[in-house]
Each structure stands twice: as C-alpha cells, then as structure tokens.
Amino acid sequence: MFKNSIGRFLGLQPPRLPLEAGALPIQSIDAPKLLSFALGRGAGVGLSASVAAGDEVDAGQVLATDEVGRVLPSPYRATVATLSTSVNTRGGRPGQCVVLQPENTSPAKVFEVLDPESADVEALAGRVREAGLLSAALRPAPLLEVLRPTGDADQETLIVMVMDREPGVSATLALVKERGAQVVPAAKLLGRLAGAKRILLAVSEASLELVRHPAEAAGIELLTLPLEYPETLDPLVVQRAGADPSTPVIMLEAALAALDAVREGLIPSTKVLTLIGMDGEPLANYRVPLGMRLKEVLDHAGITPGDRDKVIAGGPMRGYAQFSLDGVIDTGTEALTLVAAGSMVDWSTDPCVNCGRCIEACPTHLQVQLIGRYAEFELFDRTVELEIDECIECGLCAAVCTVNRPLLQLIRLAKRELEDAQ
Numbered sequence: 001m002f003k004n005s006i007g008r009f010l011g012l013q014p015p016r017l018p019l020e021a022g023a024l025p026i027q028s029i030d031a032p033k034l035l036s037f038a039l040g041r042g043a044g045v046g047l048s049a050s051v052a053a054g055d056e057v058d059a060g061q062v063l064a065t066d067e068v069g070r071v072l073p074s075p076y077r078a079t080v081a082t083l084s085t086s087v088n089t090r091g092g093r094p095g096q097c098v099v100l101q102p103e104n105t106s107p108a109k110v111f112e113v114l115d116p117e118s119a120d121v122e123a124l125a126g127r128v129r130e131a132g133l134l135s136a137a138l139r140p141a142p143l144l145e146v147l148r149p150t151g152d153a154d155q156e157t158l159i160v161m162v163m164d165r166e167p168g169v170s171a172t173l174a175l176v177k178e179r180g181a182q183v184v185p186a187a188k189l190l191g192r193l194a195g196a197k198r199i200l201l202a203v204s205e206a207s208l209e210l211v212r213h214p215a216e217a218a219g220i221e222l223l224t225l226p227l228e229y230p231e232t233l234d235p236l237v238v239q240r241a242g243a244d245p246s247t248p249v250i251m252l253e254a255a256l257a258a259l260d261a262v263r264e265g266l267i268p269s270t271k272v273l274t275l276i277g278m279d280g281e282p283l284a285n286y287r288v289p290l291g292m293r294l295k296e297v298l299d300h301a302g303i304t305p306g307d308r309d310k311v312i313a314g315g316p317m318r319g320y321a322q323f324s325l326d327g328v329i330d331t332g333t334e335a336l337t338l339v340a341a342g343s344m345v346d347w348s349t350d351p352c353v354n355c356g357r358c359i360e361a362c363p364t365h366l367q368v369q370l371i372g373r374y375a376e377f378e379l380f381d382r383t384v385e386l387e388i389d390e391c392i393e394c395g396l397c398a399a400v401c402t403v404n405r406p407l408l409q410l411i412r413l414a415k416r417e418l419e420d421a422q
C-alpha cells in the first residue's frame with residue numbers, strides 16, 4: 001500500500017494517497033544520558049532560559065520562560081548539562097536549547113491532581129500552561145493558544161484527531177489501541193478548555209470501533225474520515241465537519257498529555273512516533289523520550305543510513321529532510337521516514353511550464369505555480385497577496401509537478417522569510 005504512496009509522491013498517481021489501516025504496538029525506548037529541549041515555542045515564540053549549566057533542577061521546575069508567562073518545565077529531576085544551540089528539524093535557523101542530564105526518567109507527579117470534570121476552567125487552563133503543553137502539530141505551538149486563538153472567546157467547535165494524518169504513519173492508531181478508554185475524557189477536557197459547545201472525534205474505520213460507545217454515551221460526535229491523504233489535514237477536516245474555519249483541530253496525543261497533566265499531575269516526557277523504513281513500510285511505533293536525538297532513535301532500531309540516504313523528520317508528505325541527525329524529537333515529530341538514495345525526487349530548477357497540475361492538486365485552491373515563482377525570486381511579499389498563509393503544506397503540488405519543481409520547499413522558505421520579517 002505504502003509503495004503506492006511513494007509512487008504518488010513521485011507524481012505517478014491521482015492526487016489521493018492511502019493511509020495506514022493498521023498499527024504496530026508501541027515499544028518504549030529508554031532515555032539516553034542527555035536530552036535536549038528547544039526554547040522555540042512555534043511561530044515567532046521563543047523562551048529565555050532561567051537556568052544555567054550546572055544547576056540542579058527538580059521535576060516541574062521552570063527551565064525557560066517569557067514575558068507573558070509561557071514556560072518550559074523540566075519533566076525530570078536533573079542536572080543542567082549545558083545551554084546549547086540545537087539543530088532545527090524543520091529547516092529553520094538553529095535555536096537555543098537546554099540540555100538535561102536526568103537523574104531518572106520515570107514519570108514524576110509534579111502537580112496536585114485536578115478533576116477534569118469539576119475543576120474550575122481557569123485552574124485547568126493554569127495547569128495546561130504550567131505543564132508547558134504544546135500541540136502535537138507539524139509545528140507545535142502552546143496548546144492553550146491553539147485552543148483559544150482569540151484569547152478568552154469560546155470556540156463553537158473543537159475537533160480531536162483520533163487517527164493519523166499521513167501515509168505510513170500509525171502512531172495515533174497505536175495510541176488509541178493502548179489508551180482508548182481515555183480518549184473521551186481527554187476530548188471533554190479540551191472541550192472545556194476551549195469552551196466548545198460541540199466536540200467531534202475525527203476517526204478512521206479502525207479507530208471508530210475503539211471509541212464509538214463512550215463517545216456516543218458522552219454526546220460527542222464522531223466524524224469518520226476516509227483513509228485518504230490529504231483528507232486528514234485541518235482545513236479539510238473542518239470543512240467536512242461543517243465547522244467554522246477557525247475551529248481548532250488537536251491531535252489525540254496532545255489531548256492525552258493535557259489529561260495526564262490534569263488528572264495525574266504529570267509533565268509530558270515522551271512522543272509516540274512511527275519509524276518508516278527505506279521500502280516505505282512502517283517498521284515500528286516507538287514511545288521516544290522528548291529531547292532524544294534522531295541518531296539515537298535510529299541506533300536503537302539498528303539502522304545506520306548511508307551517506308546519500310535521507311532521514312525525514314515527519315511523514316513522507318510533510319516531513320523535513322534532515323542534514324544532520326543531531327536534531328531532537330519533539331511533540332511534533334510524528335514519524336521518522338527513511339528514504340533510500342536514488343528513490344528521492346530529483347528536484348529541478350527548471351522553469352514552470354504552466355501545466356496547471358499543481359493548481360488542480362491543491363486542496364486549498366492556491367495559485368501554486370505563481371507562489372513558487374515569487375518565492376524562487378525572493379519576492380516573498382507577493383506571495384502574501386496569493387494567500388500563502390492558506391497553504392496547509394500537504395506537499396501534493398510538489399508531488400505532481402511536471403518538472404519536479406521543489407514547490408513545498410519554496411513555500412516553506414517564503415513562509416519562514418515572511419515570519420522572520422515580522
């Protein structure tokens with residue numbers, strides 16, 4: 001099945017890709033001696049370190065903060081080994097990180113337990129904030145800010161993704177199989193935090209049966225999505241739900257992390273991800289300590305990529321090819337995808353031939369060929385008029401381009417330059 005996806009990625013098949021219908025069980029990976037935590041918190045948000053090399057920190061102690069009170073708490077009792085610069089796994093500029101040497105990495109209860117159903121919403125919001133929770137998105141951002149993008153105003157609708165988004169990735173399905181009973185309580189908690197009147201679980205046929213009864217009993221709607229990429233990306237999910245375009249769509253793992261912070265007093269310390277092998281088949285679902293280097297995950301799996309093989313942080317459609325394996329796992333790393341030398345697309349600098357395939361493939365109906373040209377010639381401001389912000393980075397335009405123009409890379413370059421210019 002997944003080889004078809006690669007074929008599609010190479011532009012050989014019609015613009016819909018099959019998603020995984022099954023999932024390998026989750027295996028836990030032990031933490032290495034050092035773990036790195038980036039201080040970047042999503043678009044334009046960075047924290048400043050509040051610890052120094054050599055400091056002893058307790059679990060829950062704030063490692064970094066900003067002027068509006070966003071925090072990065074330590075998941076462990078640890079020694080701060082160093083403050084360093086970390087590789088940006090999303091192609092951005094390197095950023096600061098705190099490197100910890102944990103004393104031990106068993107989950108530590110650091111907060112007082114709250115009842116997610118009866119606790120005051122402000123207390124719940126405070127907990128999400130003090131646990132430093134991030135969305136488990138392509139580019140993670142503070143969870144509370146994603147749930148309430150306009151500040152205090154309630155959301156009409158909230159959607160929790162109880163399925164995976166990209167071909168070959170099955171981490172969320174594996175998580176539902178493991179923690180199915182906690183899906184509804186987690187969704188209800190996020191619903192309270194967002195002030196949402198309507199809560200939906202976006203499910204596949206495989207995850208539907210695992211959550212159907214508790215969801216129906218709790219009055220939570222089920223939205224069954226086809227096992228086809230890009231139907232799982234936010235704007236298309238929201239459209240299918242008939243909801244307002246600003247509706248937050250939250251991955252299940254972030255919802256469970258919020259539940260754990262509230263009900264168990266825990267700070268999230270792991271990420272469940274799928275390792276996708278060179279032949280496109282899922283090799284494993286791993287529970288990986290946050291802050292572990294990509295190289296260490298591959299070493300655990302017994303994989304040493306060759307010089308010209310590629311390692312992609314993320315899934316095959318939206319992931320970022322890595323120039324170094326020193327980048328670390330964060331809450332947005334839903335997969336590690338290996339691509340053998342020779343099977344990567346040869347991106348070309350050939351000019352656009354105006355075939356229109358990218359426009360036909362684009363789920364958000366953008367003038368992709370023009371955006372690509374403006375980005376190529378560094379006319380980034382012109383891409384704003386073409387609504388580059390509406391691009392959901394699905395990668396389909398690049399996959400179908402007749403002359404293999406690196407459209408997704410150009411779009412990301414333009415977005416980053418526009419963000420940096422703000």
Ligand code: SF4
Binds near residue numbers: 363
């Ligand atoms: S422009 Fe963006 S949304 Fe449209 S196909 Fe390309 S990556 Fe997808």
Ligand code: SF4
Binds near residue numbers: 353356357400401402
């Ligand atoms: S698919 Fe490629 S060649 Fe065709 S219009 Fe789009 S950018 Fe141009």
